[in-house]
Amino acid sequence: MSAGGPSLRRRAVLLGAAAAAVGGGTVTALAARDAEPEAGPSAAAPMGAEGIGFHGVHQPGIDTLPAQAHAVFLGLDLRPGTGPADVRRLMRLLSDDAARLMSGRPPLAAEDPELPALPSRLTVTFGFGPGLFDAVGRGGDCPAVVRELPTFPTDRLEPRWSGGDLLLQVCSDDPVPLSYAVRRLVRDARSVTSVRWMQRGFNPARGSEPAGTTPRNLFGQRDGTANPAAGSPELAEAVWVRDGPSWLVGGSMLVLRRIRMDLDTWDDFGRVGKEMAVARRLDTGAPVTGGGEFDEVDPLAVDGRGMPVVAASAHVARAKARTPAERMLRRGYSYDDGPTADGKPDAGQLFAAYQADAATAFVPVQARLAESDVMNLWVTHVGSAAFVIPAGCVEGEFVGQGLLGA
């Protein structure tokens, strides 16, 4: 084996860059092969070599934007009898694995450098469910909204897509390093956990559309237009916990909903009706009341006959945050597990919403949508899970250390 080959040189560059990164989510455009280190992703510096730093104030995979093209969400359950020391060891091991994998290296116990070498912006994000708090004797530290999310009248939740003690969210622009990372993480977790559910999601391939284009969901809609902008103070305010214990400040809350889409009836519904259901155009994502994609829908606009353009039950009119506390970062992925044996779609969205407090954000917004939203004709929530996202960690520490003890 040539110790000075291109892949090792590339990895050295990547490691140096990752070590220099101070905040979670720092994107490091890495030079590959013989390209200049300054070059961004291009034919000469392929996208695979881009790495995200694991260590920092926040966990990665939340403000890592645009969201990577592929995601695996894993809901793990602690095996009966798992105690605080087990969870501590688990989180120390998985945090170390995550840092290595994100910087393009295999876990400590693994040998081969090839599969993780091109992480393609791989991120690993951990979330704690109520069962984990209970297992470590800290049940009182689990926020009530995470312990039991309110039920909504439109819910049709299935246990097989709901709950979980420990979340692993693993994302990458490339399904190959993603598959490797999930396999190694699960392997290191399986002595003390079992897999409750696994959900795979995708967004348009990186490079399919120009950088910065809002991705389309399986309804064909641009989805995420109303998100706070990457790097903005609005995003930080919406997403990160500001008050609380040190392991939580800089953390977040994730609500993950599996939303089945009735694509057969949607596909057959008229185009004008589809646009009115959301109050945004399908082609550009712009409001039906005029303007560009990032302009607000005008709820008071009237047509030539004086009739309101936007119905009160249009999706945007109901979903829009009405107070700053309702704001979330939606980091959604499409899923497609179909077709079924009889040729029907089994597809929809993995709605992943990050927020500082789900009690003031997801809950009131979803209550409004459950009460009235034209889109309820085509969407059904079939899975639900909520997790506390601990703050990020510095090198040598692990995610959740302040809660679990060193």
Add this chain to the structure above:
Amino acid sequence: MSAGGPSLRRRAVLLGAAAAAVGGGTVTALAARDAEPEAGPSAAAPMGAEGIGFHGVHQPGIDTLPAQAHAVFLGLDLRPGTGPADVRRLMRLLSDDAARLMSGRPPLAAEDPELPALPSRLTVTFGFGPGLFDAVGRGGDCPAVVRELPTFPTDRLEPRWSGGDLLLQVCSDDPVPLSYAVRRLVRDARSVTSVRWMQRGFNPARGSEPAGTTPRNLFGQRDGTANPAAGSPELAEAVWVRDGPSWLVGGSMLVLRRIRMDLDTWDDFGRVGKEMAVARRLDTGAPVTGGGEFDEVDPLAVDGRGMPVVAASAHVARAKARTPAERMLRRGYSYDDGPTADGKPDAGQLFAAYQADAATAFVPVQARLAESDVMNLWVTHVGSAAFVIPAGCVEGEFVGQGLLGA
């Protein structure tokens, strides 16, 4: 809706280009948005707009190389009572759908242009299994090797991954247009077919590594090095049927094997042993006997003590074509349906081999591998299906028309 918006302009360019393509598999680098029509894929002309022509001497999705990043293989069964007129109507409809989808348009019965607009080299390939030949009263036209592939002593085939009357192979570099295409094709097929199996596969994301890099499989190996080069006479000779009825000349045969990989034990096996099992290096894919990736393994090489470097049972030594008739085009994809509930991998390869005659190519090669191949320690064939791939069709005709009648 603005009739002259960028997406419609882009589609117009794409349609013109597709109509101008004469052979199946013609890649059309399309300009997107306001870029110059001459520009290839780049930040200014994203990869999504690239289209492949459906019509031609050969079906697309075979010599469309490099293989797209994502694939769905669907094994459909004709519903009981399906007769020749039904199959004719089905193939006429699906061929029309495929031509439209590949050129970035929705099927005839669909309305919205957004989801199919960026096909990202979408291809649709049809294969006929023995049940289809029987249903149209042409059972005698099904080659014996497709009707019943020999069994091999290492086979552990499961019915849920095997057989099928009609194959749909749908590939794209982007999972979003792929999902849409599969949904629409299956919808148009479901009145006369049911879904016997569905298998999703992936390769490294487009742009992860420099163009032309051989993809890695989940063992970490470069896989496909020995394939005939894209556009070469060797590829044409290996893949396309030269003698037979007009609907078959220019066609091919597909053997699709689902090969489970035991990744736990592979990951733990020593690196030297892994390389010796295949006789190629993991980092570069080069022979362990020296040279570069595309050099041949030297079966006679000896080490300093005079011992053979390459074992007789090394994978490459057994798999290499020994006659021109044994050559195939392998167009494989990784699959990963894991982890299982207990945290074990459920992953491997969808081995898709195209050849003019499986009786002289896949069968003798697989017989050799089943007899002796070090890699049998880690691979198990759990699914198997074989299909006749009819020739391509010209505009206004459909795939298989010569067999099924107009």
